[in-house]
Amino acid sequence: xxxxxxxxxxxxxxxxxxxxxxxxxxxxxxxxxxxxxxxxxxxxxxxxxxxxxxxxxxxxxxxxxxxxxxxxxxxxxxxxxxxxxxxxxxxxxxxxxxxxxxxxxxxxxxxxxxxxxxxxxxxxxxxxxxxxxxxxxxxxxxxxxxxxxxxxxxxxxxxxxxxxxxxxxxxxxxxxxxxxxxxxxx
Numbered sequence: 001x002x003x004x005x006x007x008x009x010x011x012x013x014x015x016x017x018x019x020x021x022x023x024x025x026x027x028x029x030x031x032x033x034x035x036x037x038x039x040x041x042x043x044x045x046x047x048x049x050x051x052x053x054x055x056x057x058x059x060x061x062x063x064x065x066x067x068x069x070x071x072x073x074x075x076x077x078x079x080x081x082x083x084x085x086x087x088x089x090x091x092x093x094x095x096x097x098x099x100x101x102x103x104x105x106x107x108x109x110x111x112x113x114x115x116x117x118x119x120x121x122x123x124x125x126x127x128x129x130x131x132x133x134x135x136x137x138x139x140x141x142x143x144x145x146x147x148x149x150x151x152x153x154x155x156x157x158x159x160x161x162x163x164x165x166x167x168x169x170x171x172x173x174x175x176x177x178x179x180x181x182x183x184x185x186x
Contacts, residue, residue: 001029001030001148001149001150002149002150002151003028003029003100003145004027004028004029005024006149006151007026007030007031008026010088010091010149010151012038014045015088015089015090015091016078016085016086016087016088016091016149017084017085017086017121018031018083018084018085019083019084019085019121020082020083022063022083027146027167029148030096030146030147030148030149031084031146031147031149032098032143032145032146033081033082033083033095033124033143033144033145033146034081034082034083034137034140034141034142034143034144035063035079035081035082035126035138035139035140035141035142035144036060036063036079036080036081036082036123036140036172036173037062037063037082037140038060038061038063038079038080038173039060039061039063039069039077039078039079039173039174039179040058040059040060040061040064040078040137041058041059041061041075041077041078041079042056042057042058042076042077042078042175043056043057043058043059044051044059046057055176057140059080063137063138063140064140064141065113065139065140068137068138068139069137069138070135070137070138071080071106071128071129071130071131071135071136071137071138072135072137073130073131073132073133073134073135074129074130075129075130076127076128077128077129078125078126078127078128078174079126079128079138079144079173080125080126080171080172080173080174081123081124081126081144081145082123082140082141083123083124083128084121084123084171085115085119085121085122085123085124085147086119086120086121086124087115087116087117087118087119087120088117088118088155088160089117089118089152089153089156090116090117090151090152090154090155090156091117091149091152091154092114092117092149092150093114093115093147093148093149093150094107094113094114094115094147094148094150095108095113095115095124095126095145095146095147095148096108096109096113096145096148097144097145097146098143098144098145098146099110100171101136101144104132104134104136105130105131105132105134105136106128106129106130106131106132106136107127107128107129107130108126108127108128108144108145109126109127109145111127112125112127115147116156116159116160117152117155117158117159117160118156118157118158118159118160118162118163119160120160122170122171123172123173125170125173125174126145126173128142128144151162
């Protein structure tokens, strides 16, 4: 895992690009990321079926400093980082929630937390859930997560965007895309 000094060097070398620049948002072993303004809330009423591609509809919200999103207990939504991120061939990172928010019940990216080498110039979709007993107000640009950045021992030759990553064209919060990869034998 990279230290704050290693992260600064990776940014200076162009191996990692975070726009807008994180300035003073480094921590000992990570970079703080903020919540973007677009939210997608999945609507109930559909049985998700990976075989047929059945997915729920989503309601879109745009949050502002004056109109935050109230994430109710047991509610799940999709959000995105305020920052656009580019990850080079020898860098990757994990998204982690912030401890203070977790202590209030907010889970950020519990399972899909790896940002692959080759993720290029776009936001990162965040899965947000409230497991606490109280509603939580979500504001744009609030510190929402931390990137724990690591260096691969050699550059990856399977860069996410170059190999046709299914979310490579999403530049804000992204709806799920189902392909039959869940049903294939490896």
